[in-house]
Amino acid sequence: MIPAAASPNAAPGALSGRAVTIIGGGIGGLTAALALAQRGARVSVLERAGMRREVGAGIQISPNAGRVLDALGLTEAFHAASHPSHGVELRDHHGALVLHLDFARWRPDAPFRTIHRARLVELLETAARAHGVNIHLNRSVESLPQAPLLIGADGLHSLVRRALNGAETPFFTGQSAWRAIIPDDDPQPLTRVFMGNGRHLVSYPLGFGQRNLVAVLERDDWTGERWSQTDDPANLRREFAGFGGPVPGWLDRVAETGLWGLFRHQVAARWQDGRMAILGDAAHPTLPFLAQGACMAIEDAWTLAACLDADPDQGRALSRYQQLRQPRCTRIVAAATANARNYHLSGPKRLAAHTALRLANRLAPSTAFERFAWVYDHDPTA
């Protein structure tokens, strides 16, 4: 393999001049490529996909990951490509407010933002290439290359995870998610969650005249776990027909939609073996109910590069990386799983939970936000 040119801005450190091969050029792989190249490594990325497609719709980036993008020098590009998010409103399926998590009030200096996945991938790819990273598209890795340092950023069905941990069987959560982007001019910087019986719908603006929709439904007839399946928007409209507020208007505008089965995976037990390491979904796929999958991948990437740069002993550096990241990711994945249950309550349980949340919203409005402060206040670059 042709090694990439060293970054013109390389800082001296243990990574200086070292060759790193990354499998997977998604959000985690590209962030790692950039972080490693900025520290002087010669990085090659092998990515299965060819021409980038507008896949995967929108994602929310909370300040914990935003701090990494800032440290990588991407503040301006990220702001230009994304949209602000001032908070989350939880509403019942009729549209009545249950809880408002007011990010802008509780953390005015820690911006939350939303972005189309394709725009984030593009800006990471542009920055990585500018730092000399060699990105090989259309390169599907079938067997692991003999590289001195190999990073598996190869997502949900990671080859590198399997090499480190053996084959594992995820289990279907009984939930599937439609994702869609609709044209929309309402720039109100809010994420809105509408909670119904066995289903919920999340929506936020992405800027550029776009709005993201994710609609989750409990069902028991799903077997696959792919991100590429499409569905007839009529099925989405039918399942959410009883929802009120702006939801019917949004659903009317859905022209095409993707459908995913949501599976639960264990966080990998083994993240590295001294030569290979995994990050992002390869190490800890999560349910989307805390919007932290991409954020964790970005955090991992920074910490991995920092550990490798700080210690020339690769085995020790990779072991330190796992030690720093595994407990936090395990906690986030568990919190996302718990959120799934809370969104889909029905009958008396829902009434009791929503009444308690409405009361808390009035009497102690910061409480709900502070429950998740450990996620958002974390600074991986500190």
Ligand SMILES: Cc1cc2nc3c(=O)[nH]c(=O)nc-3n(C[C@H](O)[C@H](O)[C@H](O)COP(=O)(O)OP(=O)(O)OC[C@H]3O[C@@H](n4cnc5c(N)ncnc54)[C@H](O)[C@@H]3O)c2cc1C
């Ligand atoms: C419904 C839904 C909503 C979500 N919302 C959010 C959100 O709001 N905020 C958030 O932070 N996260 C969100 N996520 C999660 C987030 O999308 C993922 O956690 C994140 O994309 C993981 O990044 P990654 O780089 O680890 O993996 P991926 O993005 O999956 O990238 C892996 C890359 O590796 C490549 N690859 C795989 N195998 C090979 C191979 N053998 N050879 C070469 N290339 C290979 C793939 O083509 C891909 O480009 C959501 C997920 C879902 C399903």
